[in-house]
Amino acid sequence: MIKSIIFILTLTVFISCGNDSNVSNPADRPTNKEQEEILAREYTILDLFIAAENEDLDQLAVIVASGIDVNRFHNNQTAILHAASYGNYKAVEFLQDNGAFIHIPNFDFTENVFSYLFKNENTPVSFLRKLKAANVLIIAPLKLFNYAINKHQINKLELLLDMQGTDGELITDTLHEKLKMNLYVFAMIENDLAMAKVFFSKGVKIT
DSSP states (O other): OHHHHHHHHHHHHHHHHHHHTTSOOGGGSOOHHHHHHHHHHHOOHHHHHHHHHTTOHHHHHHHHHTTOOTTOOBTTBOHHHHHHHTTOHHHHHHHHHTTOOSOOOOTTSSOOHHHHHHTOTTSOHHHHHHHHHTTOOOOSHHHHHHHHHHTTOHHHHHHHHHOOTHHHHHHHHHHHHHHOSOHHHHHHHTTOHHHHHHHHHTTOOOO
16 A cells, blocks of 8 residues: 555656656747747838728737838828728827828828828827827818718818918919808808807808
8 A cells, every 4th residue: 555655656746747848948938039030020111001090009019029121011001090081080190190201191182191091980080180290281171171061060161261371372362263152151041140150250261
């Protein structure tokens, strides 16, 4: 009986020692630098685009930290433009803060980050003003103006009228030519007092 107990104990110790031999040596584990290199190899530009499209900010942070070029092109556009086309202003803001260029338009120069986000109802005007403060190009301002009118987004209409210099003059001059009427008259025809007040407060010229 005693011999059996001794044999079992010996066998248990032998098995335990064998299992210990499978435990990895800390020296064999990858260093932080090696882990970063693995991450950099794992993420591609497509991963960046998918995270931007899904507005997955946590994933974006990991991918950007891996060292990927946020301004690299894929299908003739950049990740920040791709995010903007889906109305994902938070992803746009993250990418902008991490070095993404906001001035690159789409392939046929008909849209850019500002126009995409302007035409998305969920984009706050405060963020559009942030983009304008960065001197982003305003593409086809009349189309944006028409969008703001049709969607009754007075705050965005006001933003366009706040533009100084060439952009602002282009909008008002083009509108006068397009509408062939005074902007106040246009607002009254639309039965939109709020719009008329915006025109008046911004000093739109009467012709």
